[in-house]
Amino acid sequence: MSRTDDVTGPAGTAPPRRLPRPRADALRNRERLVTAAREMFVEFGCAVPYDEIARRAGLGNATLYRNFPERADLVREVVLSLTARIAGLAERAAAGVDAGETDPFEAVRGFAHGAADERVGALCPMLDAGFDHDHPDLVAERERLEEAVEALLGRARAAGRLRPDAGAADLFVGISQLTRPLPGTGCDAFAPFVHRHLGIFLDGLEAPARSGLPGAPATLEDLRRDDA
Known part of the structure; x- marks a missing residue:
């Protein structure tokens, strides 16, 4: 195993955990949600219903709540x-x-x-x-x-x-x-x-x-x- 592949930590410790990078499609979905929210906040104010933002982005409510719980x-x-x-x-x-x-x-x-x-x-x-x-x-x-x-x-x-x-x-x-x-x-x-x-x-x-x-x-x- 090469040095760049070695993920073990110091002696007696667990190897550092590598967090997975967000998938490209997940990043695109997040950007679509932000763009849709910006457009709808301009048009209707920031109290616009969540499901309307998801609909404008062409995504489901679950995707919106997963990215932005609040x-x-x-x-x-x-x-x-x-x-x-x-x-x-x-x-x-x-x-x-x-x-x-x-x-x-x-x-x-x-x-x-x-x-x-x-x-x-x-x-x-x-x-x-x-x-x-x-x-x-x-x-x-x-x-x-x-x-x-x-x-x-x-x-x-x-x-x-x-x-x-x-x-x-x-x-x-x-x-x-x-x-x-x-x-x-x-x-x-x-x-x-x-x-x-x-x-x-x-x-x-x-x-x-x-x-x-x-x-x-x-x-x-x-x-x-x-x-x-």
Whole structure:
């Protein structure tokens, strides 16, 4: 038996147990469930019945409960998936700037519209008082997102393309508010206005600015302290 095949532990101890890797089909099913949940949370809120989520994913209830025994588990996974997707958008936008493929502010613009497509604002009501904001997985992914967006904005600011009195929190608040449907309107009815109004908002972030902004640029940490 080769050294790489040797799974015995130290003398007098049992060999370490190797946990089986999830099968590819199990991972695909999990992703289908998360995608279906994200879509239905946007459309109907996070109280949507479990069987409807399973039906949208094309899977049985047993598969849903096996992956996410509690609704809180599913909500956390949706938020984690969303945060990771948006962080990836910011990282790719910054990479395009570094490669000389994209103007720094156009990279910010592209990131903002991509984040809007994720319906960030429509999902914000999930983050209520009972949501565990400090779960280690969420903290790690949130830090990745914040670092990526700060880096992207830093490139635009250094190039003189982003107004100096605007910060990451300004961008996040704008995207969040502009992707949240108005009271009495559904997401489908509101969707045609999102990118139009986001374009107007982004024009206000571009340098040179036509006016000054009151107060100091808010950081993302400032927003979290206000929510505490």
